[in-house]
Amino acid sequence: MSSISSRFACRRLRSTRATFRYTAKTVLIGLSWVPVVAYVANHVVWIGVIDGSSMTPTLNPETNGLAKDVTLLWKLNAKNYSSYKRGEVIVLRNPRDPEGTVVKRIIAFEGEEVRTRFPYPESTVIVPPRHFWVEGDNIHSIDSNTYGPIPIGLVTARVQTIVFPLGRWGSVPTAGGRDPRSVVVGLSYSRYPNST
Amino acid sequence: MATRGFRYYTSNASKFIRAVAAVHLLHTYVLEFAITGGLSMLPTLHTVGDHVFLDKYNHRLGRDIKVGDVIVTSKPTEEHTRICKRVAGLPGDIVYCDAMPKAPMRAAGMPDDLVGLSTDVTNGRTGKYIKIPEGHIWILGDNGMASLDSREYGPVPKALVVGKVLWAVYWGPFDWLPSWPRQIGSNIEATDLSIADFLPTTPSRR
Numbered sequence: 367m368s369s370i371s372s373r374f375a376c377r378r379l380r381s382t383r384a385t386f387r388y389t390a391k392t393v394l395i396g397l398s399w400v401p402v403v404a405y406v407a408n409h410v411v412w413i414g415v416i417d418g419s420s421m422t423p424t425l426n427p428e429t430n431g432l433a434k435d436v437t438l439l440w441k442l443n444a445k446n447y448s449s450y451k452r453g454e455v456i457v458l459r460n461p462r463d464p465e466g467t468v469v470k471r472i473i474a475f476e477g478e479e480v481r482t483r484f485p486y487p488e489s490t491v492i493v494p495p496r497h498f499w500v501e502g503d504n505i506h507s508i509d510s511n512t513y514g515p516i517p518i519g520l521v522t523a524r525v526q527t528i529v530f531p532l533g534r535w536g537s538v539p540t541a542g543g544r545d546p547r548s549v550v551v552g553l554s555y556s557r558y559p560n561s562t
Numbered sequence: 563m564a565t566r567g568f569r570y571y572t573s574n575a576s577k578f579i580r581a582v583a584a585v586h587l588l589h590t591y592v593l594e595f596a597i598t599g600g601l602s603m604l605p606t607l608h609t610v611g612d613h614v615f616l617d618k619y620n621h622r623l624g625r626d627i628k629v630g631d632v633i634v635t636s637k638p639t640e641e642h643t644r645i646c647k648r649v650a651g652l653p654g655d656i657v658y659c660d661a662m663p664k665a666p667m668r669a670a671g672m673p674d675d676l677v678g679l680s681t682d683v684t685n686g687r688t689g690k691y692i693k694i695p696e697g698h699i700w701i702l703g704d705n706g707m708a709s710l711d712s713r714e715y716g717p718v719p720k721a722l723v724v725g726k727v728l729w730a731v732y733w734g735p736f737d738w739l740p741s742w743p744r745q746i747g748s749n750i751e752a753t754d755l756s757i758a759d760f761l762p763t764t765p766s767r768r
Binding site: 398401460494517520 | 579580583584586587590623624625635636637638639640641642695696697698715719720721722723
């Protein structure tokens with residue numbers, strides 16, 4: 367009888383210790399996967415919630431600011447300049463505020479001459495090597511017309527797919543946006559002969 | 563040799579992936595030990611063989627950057643190149659830009675940032691005064707004759723800043739051991755000079 371009770375006590379003790387060890391091990395293993403998740407989030411793909419109305423009506427078509435689109439941000443190949451196509455929607459770090467990010471549409475590439483819009487002081491501009499000319503789809507967008515061409519190093523991701531309002535599930539169109547006043551006037555590679 | 567099971571290899575691969583990701587995270591957000599090269603920082607850093615210690619935790623994205631700091635940024639006009647330069651101007655500062663063979667590109671189209679033009683006839687140089695926009699810095703190499711810097715591509719966004727150089731270790735190709743680490747940093751003291759000290763008082767002295 368005594369042997370049974372002692373064995374029972376021993377078993378309970380071992381059981382709590384085992385539970386603790388199991389919990390600790392699980393937590394540690396879970397924590398060890400955090401860098402992997404961070405790598406995927408930084409370099410492969412992640413979910414992004416679009417804030418603000420600068421890409422209305424392509425993203426956040428409701429102007430009340432309550433409904434926010436959830437999108438798939440594709441980050442693989444994000445620093446590869448030649449992989450971008452005209453009209454793609456990208457996420458970039460705000461040149462005027464390094465902590466913030468903005469979502470814009472690619473209008474022009476390096477060596478191209480662009481006809482600019484209002485806040486920009488000159489009527490046309492030639493995009494420098496490895497720079498983009500980006501604009502928002504909304505009229506009230508603060509974009510390259512305010513801060514000039516943006517270097518590829520600022521680009522973080524491309525906005526691939528709208529995920530959340532399920533009714534608008536699908537890839538983000540490469541066409542659309544404002545009236546095509548901001549057009550590519552021509553190519554002038556001769557100004558930057560070493561650019562490519 | 564004993565044959566290993568499938569679990570053995572998958573378990574090791576998983577551990578390897580997690581270790582590599584952890585090191586990568588550390589290199590991206592906390593610190594990095596990187597090799598530098600090139601002529602542009604010559605009095606401060608050697609052409610070859612200098613290894614720098616980058617503080618990313620405090621100075622990534624241009625946080626807490628002062629004039630005189632040596633920083634590493636990604637080059638605006640190239641994709642995968644990083645450059646090591648010295649900070650010469652902060653947002654709101656007015657800097658004098660020597661005329662390079664090509665005019666500064668980003669600054670060229672921003673007349674609101676262009677404060678004044680100056681033609682130094684005696685030296686035969688033409689430069690311009692540029693106000694650095696918000697969120698940008700002006701970076702220059704210490705070896706101005708062999709440096710492609712903000713004079714070439716204008717103000718650089720702070721978001722391109724990778725980190726700040728704190729220490730450098732010289733370990734040349736023919737050295738048996740690395741040198742003792744030496745401190746790299748703000749060698750320029752802040753001055754009380756204003757733009758009035760630099761702007762030409764008369765239109766020209768011809």
